[in-house]
Amino acid sequence: MSQTNSSINEIIKPENLVYKKPSVLNDNPMHYCPGCSHGVVHKLLAEIIGEMDIQEDVIGIAPVGCAVFAYKYLDIDFQQAAHGRAPALATAIKRLMPEKYVFTYQGDGDLAAIGTSETIHACNRGENIVIIYINNGIYGMTGGQMAPTTIEGMKSSTCPFGRDISLNGYPLNITDLLVRLEGTRYVTRQSVHTSAAVRKTKKAIQKAFVYSMEGKGTSIVEIVSTCNSGWKMTPEGANDWMVENMFPVYSIGDLKDI
Amino acid sequence: MAKIKGAVVVDTERCKGCNLCVVACPTNVLALATQVNSKGYNYSYMEQENACVGCSTCAFVCPDACITVYKVKLDK
Numbered sequence: 345m346s347q348t349n350s351s352i353n354e355i356i357k358p359e360n361l362v363y364k365k366p367s368v369l370n371d372n373p374m375h376y377c378p379g380c381s382h383g384v385v386h387k388l389l390a391e392i393i394g395e396m397d398i399q400e401d402v403i404g405i406a407p408v409g410c411a412v413f414a415y416k417y418l419d420i421d422f423q424q425a426a427h428g429r430a431p432a433l434a435t436a437i438k439r440l441m442p443e444k445y446v447f448t449y450q451g452d453g454d455l456a457a458i459g460t461s462e463t464i465h466a467c468n469r470g471e472n473i474v475i476i477y478i479n480n481g482i483y484g485m486t487g488g489q490m491a492p493t494t495i496e497g498m499k500s501s502t503c504p505f506g507r508d509i510s511l512n513g514y515p516l517n518i519t520d521l522l523v524r525l526e527g528t529r530y531v532t533r534q535s536v537h538t539s540a541a542v543r544k545t546k547k548a549i550q551k552a553f554v555y556s557m558e559g560k561g562t563s564i565v566e567i568v569s570t571c572n573s574g575w576k577m578t579p580e581g582a583n584d585w586m587v588e589n590m591f592p593v594y595s596i597g598d599l600k601d602i
Numbered sequence: 603m604a605k606i607k608g609a610v611v612v613d614t615e616r617c618k619g620c621n622l623c624v625v626a627c628p629t630n631v632l633a634l635a636t637q638v639n640s641k642g643y644n645y646s647y648m649e650q651e652n653a654c655v656g657c658s659t660c661a662f663v664c665p666d667a668c669i670t671v672y673k674v675k676l677d678k
């Protein structure tokens with residue numbers, strides 16, 4: 345035992361460091377449920393902002409949803425928005441301060457339900473903002489109600505026997521719609537359930553930030569995510585369920601890059 | 603041949619015991635402790651210390667950024 349420990353102590357030295365919590369993510373413990381995808385995406389944003397050295401030049405906008413408190417964790421300028429209104433607020437901020445990197449951070453209940461109009465019109469105007477879209481197919485914060493994005497057969501607190509298309513309509517694949525708008529430049533759908541997926545999402549968000557300074561339209565990064573509490577699954581079980589059931593509906597990959 | 607050895611340090615107070623790092627580790631280094639932190643979470647720790655290759659997979663998937671990773675190349 346002591347021999348093992350001493351060899352481990354030989355490795356744990358500053359010169360051997362390969363990964364640590366990005367400093368843009370502060371030490372406040374995040375309120376998210378254990379295993380929630382929101383945490384991984386917050387961490388990626390912090391890594392990207394640190395690596396691009398834009399901590400003083402970035403403004404985030406988080407509307408209502410579980411991530412409404414994102415400002416408590418990311419050490420950057422932040423603005424809160426009313427439910428669904430982040431793209432409208434981002435429009436104003438970016439137009440007043442075009443030298444800033446401006447992003448929204450929205451859930452599916454926010455972006456694809458109450459905020460559908462703001463989302464579509466900001467993208468149609470080609471606002472030079474980044475939209476980070478966390479699609480966990482559910483209203484997480486309020487107790488797991490059905491969202492427009494809830495897939496067929498998926499259970500939620502308001503469709504306990506699963507979404508029934510004849511009663512509740514079809515799941516809304518809003519990202520596919522946004523691809524069709526002239527104002528969007530970069531539209532991609534990613535996930536954060538494996539280290540490879542995390543790396544790809546990081547590249548996608550990085551690209552979106554760079555694009556947002558080139559004046560050529562809106563960049564949307566959808567992240568197909570889990571809400572293990574709302575789905576009533578373990579974090580790893582939620583990841584498996586997502587791969588099996590969400591990915592066939594919300595296919596992963598770039599949808600538009602011009 | 604150079605051998606890669608790694609080690610991780612888990613911020614046990616920050617850890618929420620979600621188990622995602624445990625299932626992600628390709629060499630089965632990690633496990634959840636039977637002890638809990640001050641919030642009552644069974645935190646992750648290196649159960650098989652010698653198996654770590656410092657690949658950072660655990661750190662990438664951790665939603666709470668609890669894991670610090672170290673890596674060395676040993677010439678043998």
Ligand SMILES: Cc1ncc(C[n+]2csc(CCOP(=O)(O)OP(=O)(O)O)c2C)c(N)n1
Binds near residue numbers: 408409480482485486
């Ligand atoms: C105007 C308004 N309507 C309704 C609510 C209640 N509400 C709070 S969070 C939420 C849903 C959030 O779901 P989503 O955007 O998917 O984010 P998640 O919590 O899943 O991350 C709702 C309906 C509110 N706060 N404000």
Ligand code: SF4
Binds near residue numbers: 572573
């Ligand atoms: S309710 Fe769902 S989305 Fe909200 S923090 Fe918990 S797991 Fe994450």
Ligand code: SF4
Binds near residue numbers: 610626629655671
């Ligand atoms: S660094 Fe790699 S090998 Fe070491 S514990 Fe993490 S995932 Fe396992």
Ligand code: SF4
Binds near residue numbers: 617646664665666669
């Ligand atoms: S992934 Fe992070 S929070 Fe989850 S058990 Fe591992 S160290 Fe703890």
